[in-house]
Amino acid sequence: MAGQGEGRTLRRRRLLQSVMLGGCALPVAAGLLRPSAARAAQEAGSGGGTPTTGVNGDQGYEPAGSFEIVADFYGPGPSGVVVTDSGRIFVGFPRHAVNHKGATLGELVQGRVVPWPGADLSLPSAAAPADRLMSIHGMTMDTQGRVWAIDDGKLAGQPLQPGAAKLVCFDPQTNRLVHKIVLTAPALLPDSHMNDLRVDMTHGPAGTAYVTDSSFGHSPALVVVDIASGRQRRVLATHPSTQAEPGFMAVVEGVPLVYTPGKPLRFVVGGADGVTLSPNSDRLFYAPLTSRRLYSLPTALLADPTVSEAALAAAVKDEGEKGTADGLATDAQGRIYTTNFEQDCILRRNTDGSFDLMVHDPRILSPDGIFCTKTHVYCTLGQWNRLASFNGGQDKRKPPYHLIRFPIEPVPAYNTEQKI
Template identity: 65%
Template sequence: MKRRDFFAATAGAALVATLPNEALAGTVSGDSAPTGAFEVVAAFSGPGPSGIAVTPSGRIFVGFPRHADNHREATLAELRGGALIAYPSAALSLPSDLPPAQRLISIHGMTTDRRGRLWAIDDGKLAGQPIAPGAAKVVGIDPASDRVIASIVLTPPAMRPDSHMNDLRVDLTHGAQGTAYVADSSFGHTGALVVVDIASGRQRRVLAGHPSTQPEAGFRVVLEGRPLSYDASHPTFPVGGADSITLGADSTRLYYSPLTSRRLYSIATDVLADFGANDAQLAASVVDHGEKVMTDGLATDAADRIYMTAGEHDAIMRRLPDGRMEVVVRDPRIVWPDGIFATDHHVYCTLGQWNRLPGFNDGHDLREPPYLLIRAPIGEPPALS
């Protein structure tokens, strides 16, 4: 070090040391201070949560998938009085000897439709086992009666052996009883969207191979200060195609993104729900909305603001209709935010800690229960023009 650089460095150090604490605020990374606030709705000491849905009356439902941990607890439960109640019944939600098509295997993504009915995607996967015929399905339940109103088994070619049916949205503006759109992020490299006509059970796999549904090669993330990436021989992060998914407020477009990507795409539901539309027509309807953040979940509020889990930033963010992004809440306790759901007043989110699974950490389970379900206020939405 040159003499003048040494004196400049030591003079600066002395100056900082004599400044009052208030003047040091700018020298500390803003990441050390949380932004916004959330409340813990529930803390789960058992299996990790994924899907979350809240009905207009305030009933809260949580999904506990079994594809990473073949647990013996309920895979779908209602949070009632601080306790988890197997839903819609213990016979359907707990492990049993019933055929896979007649029970819930591994509930993953969840949503409600405009009539307040609960919908879930059963990814059908038990850890370490192939997906059994009849296991993967779209399930609809009416909370008014607590009865199953739909159970549509996903079959080939819409379903693949390496499918990972991750999340879904239900559009009541298309089809006699609505249309379900499912994001298949795949346990391999074959992501796609799956379209299901609820009335007939007709289904098809679309945009398979299209860039909007595929994982980005060489994708890297930084979670909890660790650079992570997918490597088949030594994975520290999963590879994932079409994963997070949400309908626009008026259901005219479906927004989605691969897990290993930072881009947001959408497609017109008029085209997506049309079983007569060919691959070229589907591809022509896809819009690339540019970069966002790496997301594992998307949700939309009544003002057409899209909420995003932002695991790299320990945050929940949202995209405004004009494309601007803002932070809703940021806190170091937000470890791999997963399922997300927006009501009129709050955004709910499950914190799955999936990056801490043994498969990404040389066989060491680094998860630290309890797993949290949180919610953050979103303020009054602006009136739509």
């Protein structure tokens, strides 16, 4: 029995270590996770498809799905990510957990993180908080191909400074700043954690931005910003759809952890966090970090400043459970991809409400920023649950931190012995 156990352990270890180089033109050679030979052969004989866990396979312990490691990061951990149609990759490295000295917004170029749009904005400097990037967190791209980011403005161990929290928009064609909207009270609170954003170009003269404030305290909400005027308002600040759920329990890396307001935090918690738009921007989907529920609202109501708080609350739709999601992203077919820090996986919510397991692997720790291109889903893995603040002052993160991607459509499987 001991020999069989050792054999299984060795096979699993070899599985996790097996990679093959991808042939894509990316800043870092990609490592492609391969399923076990037995499962691959079985699927090839049955017509192919992405391996999954469950009653017809293993019970959730083995890796599933194929993903590539696009880039490995040492130093600051990554959060937001945007990939342009031309293949340029931009990544945010926030400073609210660790006040690092590297770029807070960078482009991946030939194995290097290049401060973007330039060192003057992305690196620490003596410039006023409103005139530089402090801590880039959530990122997105609008339908015009421009890169948007939320600067949460927070430096670890320091209070939020005036002018620090803001929305910024860059044109990747010119590498120039197109929009900068500083967030102010009453939309911004002293304990605000402006976390993620999506930009709707169908409402407002220049579009409307929807920002999730997950809060560093206990005051989460949604923030709606009219881009043309800079007018901003805080909504649903007391509605259950934006709140962290007291007593919420998650099992993270095998440890049961419970969120109890007023007690020291043992894992990453917060209110409204993940956010994404439907393909035609008619509906906004969002979710608290410390909750398993997914909610949505019509953007026609959310973008209209004349709609009352009561009317907004009445229009909130509970879309059901989605697991312990951080980031959310939507593909062109309207399917929503949800990161899952409890199961080390990324799920896909189909338009009928059913779910598919896209990738599952022990390396998918704290999946965070997520972004859909036409063909792939990209996701950053920040290992945030291993920060010193959640582990008695001991930083348990183990670089490198990964940026991964997986195909939206399953990788085809072939069997040369199959009869024609």
